[in-house]
Amino acid sequence: MSTLPRATQADVARLAGVSSKTVSRVFAGTGDVSATTQERVLSAAKRLRFRPNGLARNLRRGGVTNTIAFVMGDLKNPFYFQVAAGVERELAASGFTMLLATTDDSPASEEVVVDALLSQRVRALLLIPIADDQSYLDGERQLGTPIISVDRPAGNLVADSVVLRNRQGMAEAVRSLTALGHRKIAFISNPSAMYTQRERLAGYREALREVGVTDSARWERLDDDPAVSAESIVRGLLDGGDPPTAIVAGNNRGSHGAIPVLRDRMPPVAFIGFDDFELADALGISVVGYDAFEFGRTAARLALERLADPVAFSRQVEIATRVIHRGSGEILPPAQ
Amino acid sequence: MSTLPRATQADVARLAGVSSKTVSRVFAGTGDVSATTQERVLSAAKRLRFRPNGLARNLRRGGVTNTIAFVMGDLKNPFYFQVAAGVERELAASGFTMLLATTDDSPASEEVVVDALLSQRVRALLLIPIADDQSYLDGERQLGTPIISVDRPAGNLVADSVVLRNRQGMAEAVRSLTALGHRKIAFISNPSAMYTQRERLAGYREALREVGVTDSARWERLDDDPAVSAESIVRGLLDGGDPPTAIVAGNNRGSHGAIPVLRDRMPPVAFIGFDDFELADALGISVVGYDAFEFGRTAARLALERLADPVAFSRQVEIATRVIHRGSGEILPPAQ
DNA sequence: AAAGCAAATGTCCACGCTGTCTGACTCTGT
DNA sequence: ACAGAGTCAGACAGCGTGGACATTTGCTTT
Incomplete structure (x- = not known):
């Protein structure tokens, strides 16, 4: 089965007797x-x-393809996967194909990967920035390629962006706890996604300050050591002296660590996570939720809109978050 | 900010004073x-x-790109996402970019989507077949494009394929239950992924026959109605007359439905799911597991190998599955 | 039947790049 | 000083397609 050569228009024309x-x-x-x-x-x-x-x-038509690139740090994160699904769906509906690339969470490879994609003349670029500086994209932006920054703002670059209402979402969650009387509220997260965690932490502090709690630092656990499990951090908090009566998590990793520890804990500890997950409902876990799929669609829509109107002002879209009450966040603090 | 025209080699040459x-x-x-x-x-x-x-x-170099397409039915399924992540990682390591497209689980759109990708001269095609017949790809295969069928075998097409050991995995799970004395074992799944569910069902029946159970049909729940939740199916099984003492699920949807029902059930009902999930460990849910990421890598590797050796015999690779015991599958049947 | 016109097909070339080939220049050794 | 080898740069063509324009065909109109 030798592979036959690929036929061209000319070959077909010859066989059909036309030009x-x-x-x-x-x-x-x-x-x-x-x-x-x-x-x-x-x-x-x-x-x-x-x-x-x-x-x-595509070459003949002026180097215009129908692919749009989505660059993210790590595909393994189910949240980003949902976002990618939304992007793909929205793009496909407009006849575009999604070129998916990852930077392996390495800032150094971001520019390399992006450069390769731009060389392939993608029509637009959706990027979850991992490096701190995206100014290298400014030239491309000036050439008219829509660039959309997803989940975090781009650094040193004018670009459209879509981010979550991280700060407000977390503040709202903490407020729902302080309203029940909680004051000793811990915050756990691993700050791999710097921007989002910083925002959520700010929201946490803000809501605590509103009720006069200013020494929240002692409840904050921001370890980034992958060797230390979220579970052990939660255990450390609860088994130490003066344990918190409630815990909020900055991301799903925190929630997954907290769940096995909190089950059957006496006295019960209130908990609210960030990022919804499929079993949260079955398990009665309250979270700050949002629509990740819609998040992706919105990002894609921004790209399509800028494609249609390249000179419009850049836009910053925020995706709504809301506290989903399922029980774990409605536990009262133990009576003093 | 009018968008300046894109410069070409000729423009650069002119400015630099070279050819x-x-x-x-x-x-x-x-x-x-x-x-x-x-x-x-x-x-x-x-x-x-x-x-x-x-x-x-790419055109000048003979129409050879560095993109490889991965076509799947539905991006929302977290399992496929893991597979896609594995594909991407393996391809990126060899300098290829993944073009990700979905068919929206519609057999009719499969050929359209695939055709568009092949027109873009992808170097290889990874496909989770959704239509029953892939014979339309035979021409492309003869032209030397590697075609890898993922998760199910392709219909009417000679192609490399990667599938799970569905039948053996499920049989092993059921055997671990029969070994504990269970005989009334129910099987729940929604057969949207026909091939895999058929295989798993076959494994279930096979293991039951080995212990003399031939009337398993009354324990099989294969509804595909999206309006009927897995949870209600499990409830229906347990609340009917003569309830099963153990349940196996053909996929994750079944597991998610079973979890809230089985918690605190008295007498306890044994359960083993198919497809691992992040919280399974924390919740003590036994499952038939496998490495989805590695699954994707294997598929990608198959494509790369065939690219290197286009005339090799086609290969069928099976990914190992194994029962992961976490407690829910080790519950004894109630004494008669 | 001649003129008029739309439909159907063809010719030529450019899109931006690179392979092949050729030519100009620099350096070495005798 | 000159041949031979080596280095560097340019002219040209063509990858497969579609746009601009030219040409032919078939059919209507008076």
Whole structure:
């Protein structure tokens, strides 16, 4: 089974006894071609397994492709996966294909990866910034390529962006706890996603300050050591002297660590996570939730809109979050 | 901010006072260019924000891209997301970019989507077949494009494939239950992924036959109605007359439905799911597990290997599964 | 039947890049 | 001083397609 060479328009034209331009017309669906000719061309094409060369087509059409790149740090995170799903769906609805690339959470590789994608003439770039500085994209932006910063703002670059209402969401969660009388509220997270965690931490502090708690630092656990499990951090908090009566988590990793510890704990400890997850409902875990799929769609929509109007002002969109009450966050503090 | 036109090699050459071929040499890293010239070219390129056009380059080089397509039915399923992550990682390690497309679980759109990707001259195609027949890909296969069928075998097409050991995995799970004395074992799943569920069902029946149970049909719940939740199916089983003493699930949806029902159930009901999930460990849920990320890597590796050796015999790879005991599957049947 | 016109098909070339080939220049050894 | 080797840069063509324009065909109109 030697692989036969790929047929071109010219090959099809020769077999069908027409000019290559006619073959072009048949496959591009442009211009008038008689039914007889069309049939002859199609049958010749089929025989030769001809498929138009999209590369050549795109080149001829001015280097315009129908792919849009989405660059993220780490595909393994289910949250980003949902976002990617939303992006893909929205793009596909407009006839675009998603080129998915990862930077392996390495700031150094971000520019390399992005550069390779831009060379392939993607129509737009959706990026979850991992490096601190995206000024290297400014040239491309000026050339008219829409650049959308996702989940965190881009550094040193004018770009459209979509982020969560991190601060407000967390503040709202903490307020729901202080309203029940909680004052000793711990915050756990691993700050791998710097920006979001910083915002959520700020929201946590803000809500505590509102009720006069200013020494929250002693309840904050921001370890980033992957060797230390979230579970052990929660245990450390609760088994130490003066344990908190409530815990909020800055991300899902914290929630997963807290769940096994908090079950059947006496006295019960209130808990609210950040990021919803499938079993949260079944387990009665309150969280700050949002629609990750819609998040992705919004990012994609921004790219499409900028494609349609390249000179519009840049836009910063915030995705709503809300506290979803499922029981774990409605536990009262133990009576003094 | 009018968008300036994109510079080409010729523009850079003009500004640098060299020929376009020299610019090509600088950016392709081929041939000898003196340090002085190189510097002049690079500075001119920077001034014009020049970036080589990958489309033109690929066309010139014989229509060979560095993208590999992965087509799946539905991105929302976290299992496929893990697989995609594995694919991406393995491809990136070899310098390829993943083009991700979905068919929205619609058999009709599969060929359309695949066709568009092949037109873009992807180097290889990884496909989770959703239609029953992939014979339309035979021509492309003969042209030398590696085609890898993922998670289910392709229909009417010679192709490499990677699938799970569905049947053996499920049989092993059921055997671990029969070994404890269970005989009334229910099987729940929604057969949206026909092939895998059929295999798992076969494994379930096989293991039951081994201990003389032949009337398993009354314990099988294969509803595909999305309006009927897995949870209500489990409830229906347990609250009916003659309830099962153990339940196995054909997929994660079944597990998620079973978890809230089985908690604190008296007498306790044994349960083993299929597909691992992050909280399974914390919740003590036994499952038939496997490495989804590695699954994706294997699929990608298969594509890369076939790219290197297009005429090798087609290969069918099976990914190992194993029962992970965490407590829920080790519950004894109630004494008669 | 001649003129007029739309439909159908063809010719030529450019999109941006690189492979091949050729030519100009620099350096070495005798 | 000159041949031979080595280094560097340019001219040209063509990858497969589609746009601009030219040409032919078939059919209507008076």
